[in-house]
Amino acid sequence: MHRVKVRVVEDALDANNTIARANRDDFDRHDVTVVNLMSAPGAGKTTLLERVLDGFGDVRAGVLEGDVQGSYDADRLASLHVPVTQLNTDPGFGGECHLDANMVRSALPALPLEKIDLLVIENVGNLVCPAEFRVGEDARIMVSSVTEGEDKPLKYPLMFRTCELVLVNKIDLLPHLDFDMDAFLHNLDAVHPDVPRMLVSARTGEGVEAWRDWLTGLPARREVAV
Amino acid sequence: MHRVKVRVVEDALDANNTIARANRDDFDRHDVTVVNLMSAPGAGKTTLLERVLDGFGDVRAGVLEGDVQGSYDADRLASLHVPVTQLNTDPGFGGECHLDANMVRSALPALPLEKIDLLVIENVGNLVCPAEFRVGEDARIMVSSVTEGEDKPLKYPLMFRTCELVLVNKIDLLPHLDFDMDAFLHNLDAVHPDVPRMLVSARTGEGVEAWRDWLTGLPARREVAV
Numbered sequence: 001m002h003r004v005k006v007r008v009v010e011d012a013l014d015a016n017n018t019i020a021r022a023n024r025d026d027f028d029r030h031d032v033t034v035v036n037l038m039s040a041p042g043a044g045k046t047t048l049l050e051r052v053l054d055g056f057g058d059v060r061a062g063v064l065e066g067d068v069q070g071s072y073d074a075d076r077l078a079s080l081h082v083p084v085t086q087l088n089t090d091p092g093f094g095g096e097c098h099l100d101a102n103m104v105r106s107a108l109p110a111l112p113l114e115k116i117d118l119l120v121i122e123n124v125g126n127l128v129c130p131a132e133f134r135v136g137e138d139a140r141i142m143v144s145s146v147t148e149g150e151d152k153p154l155k156y157p158l159m160f161r162t163c164e165l166v167l168v169n170k171i172d173l174l175p176h177l178d179f180d181m182d183a184f185l186h187n188l189d190a191v192h193p194d195v196p197r198m199l200v201s202a203r204t205g206e207g208v209e210a211w212r213d214w215l216t217g218l219p220a221r222r223e224v225a226v
Numbered sequence: 227m228h229r230v231k232v233r234v235v236e237d238a239l240d241a242n243n244t245i246a247r248a249n250r251d252d253f254d255r256h257d258v259t260v261v262n263l264m265s266a267p268g269a270g271k272t273t274l275l276e277r278v279l280d281g282f283g284d285v286r287a288g289v290l291e292g293d294v295q296g297s298y299d300a301d302r303l304a305s306l307h308v309p310v311t312q313l314n315t316d317p318g319f320g321g322e323c324h325l326d327a328n329m330v331r332s333a334l335p336a337l338p339l340e341k342i343d344l345l346v347i348e349n350v351g352n353l354v355c356p357a358e359f360r361v362g363e364d365a366r367i368m369v370s371s372v373t374e375g376e377d378k379p380l381k382y383p384l385m386f387r388t389c390e391l392v393l394v395n396k397i398d399l400l401p402h403l404d405f406d407m408d409a410f411l412h413n414l415d416a417v418h419p420d421v422p423r424m425l426v427s428a429r430t431g432e433g434v435e436a437w438r439d440w441l442t443g444l445p446a447r448r449e450v451a452v
Contacts, residue, residue, distance in 0.1 A: 041266040041353045041382065042374025068354060072377050095384065097323055097354035125381075126352055127267045128294060128323035147373040147396070148268025151298050155351075156267065158321060170373070176402045178429070203404070 016133050019101035023136025030113035033219040039143035041125030044169045046073040047202035052212050053080050059216045062116035066124050068095035085110050098129035117219050127156040138222050139164040146170050150184040157191040165196045172201040242359050245327035249362025256339035259445040265369035267351030270395045272299040273428035278438050279306050285442045288342035292350050294321035311336050324355035343445050353382040365390040372396050376410040383417040391422045398427040
């Protein structure tokens with residue numbers, strides 16, 4: 001019984017990787033760099049996006065919003081005049097808890113790939129399953145809020161291990177929390193040594209410029225890597 | 227393809243419900259009341275448990291700790307001298323993002339059911355899938371932290387709809403947030419009208435006594451219901 005289950009799961013992940021590669025080929029063909037933005041619910045992904053996309057400069061951005069249902073985040077981003085596409089996961093298993101490559105593939109026809117340089121895919125708020133499913137992205141960014149506690153890298157190691165950048169958000173609240181930043185960074189290094197990290201506040205804007213530079217430089221850095 | 231997927235999922239949920247009923251029968255046989263405690267990662271479930279179980283009175287409590295991996299939360303609760311059993315989900319699908327009835331069933335032999343009156347099952351931090359899987363509980367409690375924003379009931383409606391009590395945690399941070407409590411409660415009532423709710427702070431202890439009364443009164447209320 002157990003062996004059958006494992007085999008099925010491996011097949012599912014293998015199929016996902018196949019479709020992720022197809023997505024990646026399509027993104028490459030349109031010269032679009034893709035970021036997969038992940039976090040727990042309420043860590044501040046959308047507010048950070050509102051901040052960072054305002055004044056984004058020459059790099060033309062687009063957003064694919066993943067949610068179980070509703071379009072609250074997409075509506076918030078609409079005022080920024082960047083193309084926003086909503087992807088709801090609720091036709092799946094009572095609401096899928098993550099985006100997978102096939103869901104992103106189903107959204108491709110709705111994405112204006114010829115008009116953007118950078119696509120940010122805002123994943124469903126969840127620290128477990130999104131880490132399992134590549135969707136064709138060039139880079140993964142993980143947002144961890146200081147209100148969530150220092151132990152999160154140890155409790156959700158795969159998520160912290162498979163990302164290229166960690167944003168430590170809500171640092172404006174540090175004076176009001178018992179959060180130990182050194183302990184958090186120690187835990188982060190334990191699961192992903194030396195992963196780039198930035199301390200940011202979506203509320204005050206602190207650290208957002210550094211993140212904007214990282215994001216807008218991504219297409220050029222990818223060009224070099226390719 | 228889509229039809230096949232839906233059929234398989236329905237079967238999986240049906241099997242889960244069958245096992246949940248078997249768990250419930252075992253809990254009933256031992257006269258144990260069971261609470262399923264759910265929230266997003268970092269909403270404060272464990273800290274609230276530390277607070278509420280300290281000075282719990284005549285009702286003998288036990289805890290089943292669900293985590294993807296590690297035993298950080300169980301270790302924290304060990305000092306309270308209540309029986310704590312750890313259940314890790316990582317042998318599953320890269321770390322299951324929720325507890326299901328069969329996982330809880332596998333933990334039954336390790337639970338001292340004859341020595342407790344109330345079992346609190348701390349679920350994996352996740353606002354999507356735990357809501358799908360009954361595990362044999364009498365009541366579901368959902369913790370929502372004010373740092374997560376007012377929109378969470380609208381974005382994760384199933385979780386807020388299927389619980390008997392909502393704890394709104396971290397209210398000590400309200401002076402430092404742009405959180406609109408009226409808007410949150412309005413959104414909560416939109417998806418689950420009149421669900422009991424308590425405003426609490428795990429950090430200061432505010433509201434915890436009311437929650438303790440609710441919890442310790444649960445076995446007696448269940449008796450009346452049965």
